Amino acid sequence: MDLYAGRRVRNKIYMTLSLAAAVIGLGWLVLILGALLWNGFAGLSLAVFTESTPPPPGNGGGLANAIVGSLIMTGIAVVIGTPIGILAGTYMAEYGRHTTLTTVVRFINDILLSAPSIVIGLFIYELFVATMGHFSAIAGAAALAVIVIPVVVRTTEDMLLLVPNQLREASSALGAPRWLVIRKVAYRAARAGMTTGVLLAIARISGETAPLLFTSLNNQFWSTNLNAPMASLPATIFSFALSPYEGWQQLAWSGALLITFAVLSLSIAARILTSRSGS
Amino acid sequence: MAEISLTDVALGDDRQKVLRRFTLADVLFHRSTQAAAILVLVILGGVMMSLVVGSMPAIRAFGFGFLTTESWNPVTEKFGALAPIYGTIVTSLIAMLIAVPLGIGIAIFLTELCPPMFRRPIGIAIELLAGIPSIIYGIWGFFVFAPFLQQTLQPWLINATKHIPVLSSLFAGPPYGIGILTASLILAIMVLPFITSITRDVFETVPPVLKEAAYGVGCTTWEVVKNVVLPYTRIGVVGGIMLGLGRALGETMAVTFVIGNAHRISESLLQPGTTISATIANEFTEAIGDVYTSSLIALGLILFIITFIVLACARLMLLRLEKMSGG
Numbered sequence: 001m002d003l004y005a006g007r008r009v010r011n012k013i014y015m016t017l018s019l020a021a022a023v024i025g026l027g028w029l030v031l032i033l034g035a036l037l038w039n040g041f042a043g044l045s046l047a048v049f050t051e052s053t054p055p056p057p058g059n060g061g062g063l064a065n066a067i068v069g070s071l072i073m074t075g076i077a078v079v080i081g082t083p084i085g086i087l088a089g090t091y092m093a094e095y096g097r098h099t100t101l102t103t104v105v106r107f108i109n110d111i112l113l114s115a116p117s118i119v120i121g122l123f124i125y126e127l128f129v130a131t132m133g134h135f136s137a138i139a140g141a142a143a144l145a146v147i148v149i150p151v152v153v154r155t156t157e158d159m160l161l162l163v164p165n166q167l168r169e170a171s172s173a174l175g176a177p178r179w180l181v182i183r184k185v186a187y188r189a190a191r192a193g194m195t196t197g198v199l200l201a202i203a204r205i206s207g208e209t210a211p212l213l214f215t216s217l218n219n220q221f222w223s224t225n226l227n228a229p230m231a232s233l234p235a236t237i238f239s240f241a242l243s244p245y246e247g248w249q250q251l252a253w254s255g256a257l258l259i260t261f262a263v264l265s266l267s268i269a270a271r272i273l274t275s276r277s278g279s
Numbered sequence: 280m281a282e283i284s285l286t287d288v289a290l291g292d293d294r295q296k297v298l299r300r301f302t303l304a305d306v307l308f309h310r311s312t313q314a315a316a317i318l319v320l321v322i323l324g325g326v327m328m329s330l331v332v333g334s335m336p337a338i339r340a341f342g343f344g345f346l347t348t349e350s351w352n353p354v355t356e357k358f359g360a361l362a363p364i365y366g367t368i369v370t371s372l373i374a375m376l377i378a379v380p381l382g383i384g385i386a387i388f389l390t391e392l393c394p395p396m397f398r399r400p401i402g403i404a405i406e407l408l409a410g411i412p413s414i415i416y417g418i419w420g421f422f423v424f425a426p427f428l429q430q431t432l433q434p435w436l437i438n439a440t441k442h443i444p445v446l447s448s449l450f451a452g453p454p455y456g457i458g459i460l461t462a463s464l465i466l467a468i469m470v471l472p473f474i475t476s477i478t479r480d481v482f483e484t485v486p487p488v489l490k491e492a493a494y495g496v497g498c499t500t501w502e503v504v505k506n507v508v509l510p511y512t513r514i515g516v517v518g519g520i521m522l523g524l525g526r527a528l529g530e531t532m533a534v535t536f537v538i539g540n541a542h543r544i545s546e547s548l549l550q551p552g553t554t555i556s557a558t559i560a561n562e563f564t565e566a567i568g569d570v571y572t573s574s575l576i577a578l579g580l581i582l583f584i585i586t587f588i589v590l591a592c593a594r595l596m597l598l599r600l601e602k603m604s605g606g
Contacts, residue, residue, distance in 0.1 A: 011499035015392060021384025022393075025471055026401070029408050032419045032468070039422070087315030095309050096316070105316045108323050111590045114522060115583070116529025118556045119326060122579040125563075126329035146322060153319060177301040179308035200410075207412020210531035210556065214563045234414050238532065241418050249422070256418050260411060267410050271403070 033260075040257025043250035048258075052222050053236060058247030063255050065222045066236040069137070072224065073216060073232060074206055076141035081148030082198055088149070089156025094182050106157070112150040120146050121211035129215060137223075137230035140216025147208060148201040155197025159190035196270040203266035207259050209234035233259055326583065334577030336569050345577060351542035351558075353566075358574035360581060362542045366552040367582070370459060370534065371527040373548075374466035378527075379520055381467075382474035389475075390482045390508075391500050402479065409472035417536035420465040421457075425537050428464075429456030433549055451547040455539065460548040462538040469533050470523040477519030481512045481600065518596030525590040529582060531556035555582040 047062040054061025088109075092102045121143050128139035163186050171181045187194070217229040218239060224230075237255045240248035337345060341358065348359020389402060433454030440446035485508050493503045509516070539551020540561050553561075555578045566572045 007499055007502070011501040014501040014504075018384040018387040018392060021381045022388040022401075025381050025385050025475065026404070028468055029472065032416065035419055035423050036415060084315045084318060087312045088319050091309075091312035091316040095312055101313070101316060105319050107591075107594060109319050110594050111587060112319065112323055114525050114529075114586075114590055115326070116531065116556060116586055118529065118531045118559055119330070119579050119583045119586075122333070122559070122563075122576055123326040123329045126333045126576070127325070130333075149319065149322070177305045179305045180301070182308070203410055207414060209412070209414045210560055213560055217564065234412070234532075237414055237418060238535075241421060241536070252418060253422075256415050260415055263410055263412060264407060267407050 036253070036257055036260060039250075039253040040260075043254040044257065048251070048254050053220050053231065053240075053251070054247060055220065056243075056245055056248075058240070058243070058245035058251070060247070061251070063233065063236060063251060063258070065219065066231040066233045066255065067258070068222075068224070069216070069219070069231040070206065070233040072226075073137055073141040073144055073212075073230065074202060076138075076226075077144030077148050077205055078198065078202060080141070081145035081201065082152055084145075085149045085152025085197075085201075086156050086194065089153045089160065090182060092153070092157045093160035094178070094186065105153075109150045109153050112146075113154060116210075117147060117208055118210035118213075121213060121215055124211065124215050135215065135217035135229045137216050137226045137228065140212050140230060140232065141226075143211035143215045144205040144208060147205050147211065151201040151204055152194075152197050155200065156190075156194050159193030159197070160186055162193070163189045192273050192276065196274050199266050199270040199273070203263045203270070206262050206266070207234060209238055213238070330576060330580040330583055334573055334580045336573035337577040340570055341574075345574070346581075349542075349544055353562075353571055356568065356570045358570070360555075360574075360578055362544050363553050363555040363558045363578055364581065365544050366459065366462075366538065367528055367554040367556070367585075369548075369552075370463045370466055370538070370554055371524060373460070373463035374470060374527050375520065375524055377464070377467035378471045378474055378523065382471055382478055382523075383516070385471075385475045386478035386482050387504055387508075389479050391504060402476070405472045405479075406476050409476055412532075413469055413530055414532040416465055416469045416533040420461065420533065421536040424465065425456040425461050428461055429454045433460075437549070448546045449548055452545075452549050454549060455551060457537045457539045457551055458549050459538070459552045462534045462552075462554070463548075465533050465537055466527050466530060469530065470527050473526060474519060474523040477522060478516055481515035481519060482508055484515065484600070485511050512600070514596045515600040518593045518600065521589055521593030521596065525586050525593060528589060529556060529586045531560050535560045555579070 045062075047060065048064075049062060049067065050064055051060070051062035052065040053063060088105065092105060096102045124139050124143040124146065128142060129135055132139075167185050167189060168181050171185045172178075176184070212232050212235050216232060216235070218235040219229045219231040221231075233255050237252045237259070240255070241252035243249065337358065340356075341348070345358065345360050346364070347361055348357070349361045350357050350359050351362060352358070385405070389398060393401065433450075433456070436450040437452070437454060440450045489507050489511065490503055493507045498506065534554050535557040538553055538557045540553050540557060541551040542553055542558075543550075545552065559575050559579055559582075563572070563575050566575055
């Protein structure tokens with residue numbers, strides 16, 4: 001009986017530890033979200049969306065220029081990155097499914113997917129900023145595009161691989177050429193999944209700070225000039241949070257709340273999209 | 280394609296034309312997808328190339344000594360990467376020491392213990408949290424967590440370890456709030472959802488038959504986890520941990536806020552330090568002169584090489600697992 005009791009006790013201990021891990025881990029994350037909501041909502045007002053970032057000592061004002069800057073750069077990054085990502089994913093799943101190129105690209109793409117984003121910022125700095133001689137929104141968008149591509153490649157390939165081959169065979173048997181089969185049949189069947197990939201990519205880049213710090217820099221004023229430094233939410237949060245002014249710190253919290261809200265709604269939208277089409 | 284009607288096909292000449300157009304379009308589409316795939320390789324090559332080219336001045340000026348020098352002096356333009364490398368590795372390792380047991384514990388909870396009703400919501404919540412940008416963790420660490428540690432955990436640690444030989448130097452000095460330990464804790468919280476969701480996914484690849492058989496011969500839940508689930512998923516779990524490590528090594532914003540950016544290696548974990556990514560983020564736009572900028576890019580190159588190796592190992596392991604469960 002001793003043996004059984006010992007085993008039971010050991011089981012109890014480890015299962016309690018596992019439960020404790022869950023409570024600690026989830027509790028910690030809840031604490032963070034709680035602090036974020038608490039501090040973020042405290043400063044949220046209409047002015048945050050309509051006024052530009054205030055000069056020091058940072059009273060009043062809002063984040064309008066940073067929000068617009070983030071939207072512009074995210075938009076450009078998605079417009080550049082998505083087609084490249086979809087095409088590359090298409091090659092890997094359709095034309096070159098079993099080629100060495102696909103194996104290599106898949107491996108490299110997975111590494112790019114989790115490569116440190118600050119290194120990508122350095123790359124774009126060398127490529128754009130150092131050659132043009134000044135920081136610019138275009139460089140920031142390019143850095144974000146480099147982050148978009150691997151996300152879209154990955155989901156596109158995965159989703160196209162899920163499309164049953166019979167669909168392709170059936171349309172090929174009707175005499176449709178390969179590109180038509182891909183565009184009219186495979187893409188259509190995988191559309192929800194591919195859209196999810198794009199949404200996830202947007203979610204990923206909307207909070208990226210490191211690659212923007214030395215590509216698009218930051219801008220305290222309203223600017224939509226793509227060839228000049230542009231404000232963005234993450235970069236503004238970074239500089240405002242570390243500032244000594246209370247007004248700026250408050251705006252940093254509000255900005256953080258906005259980003260989290262955007263990221264969470266994008267990921268939830270992506271999730272709903274996949275679960276709907278998946279059933 | 281609406282324009283290809285039956286009449287087109289029926290006419291001989293037009294049919295030829297359509298066929299030729301089809302073939303041309305197919306070749307074009309094929310080549311453009313192939314070009315995009317190659318572009319992915321070009322990007323990685325470009326990252327590598329640009330970092331190597333950018334760090335040439337620093338490599339020429341300091342040579343191999345760059346890796347082993349601690350001093351970082353913008354005034355005399357003497358730069359060494361030892362302190363940031365040390366900080367990067369130490370913070371990541373401590374973060375993994377905390378996050379791995381917690382992550383595996385949560386994964387066990389989710390796959391074995393959790394009532395099925397809560398399994399999906401908790402799993403989804405963790406996946407959503409894995410997507411929250413790191414700057415959020417950074418700002419929380421800076422405003423909430425660091426002051427909290429300064430008042431509670433750190434004074435307690437200093438007092439409790441005062442007379443213990445090794446630990447006393449590990450936890451020495453005034454409680455600043457910010458520092459290596461705080462950065463490690465934030466990193467741990469940040470990679471936790473990531474490690475948890477991968478580990479859980481890997482645990483779910485265990486065929487139910489194996490687990491049921493073990494339960495059938497009278498194993499307790501812990502014995503099933505220890506003798507069936509963990510051995511079966513070993514490679515995948517290690518791969519997931521390495522992916523998390525790759526993330527922790529390259530993480531910038533969560534660390535930059537709370538590390539203190541001090542270029543020195545101190546014995547105490549409570550002292551400020553720096554990491555590669557925090558140094559780059561803090562100093563790059565302020566760097567004056569070729570050697571300074573180039574030294575920072577050289578740091579980036581080192582970080583890239585370290586993470587590349589870690590991530591490559593992680594992917595190879597996960598790939599092996601995929602083959603195992605797929606075959």
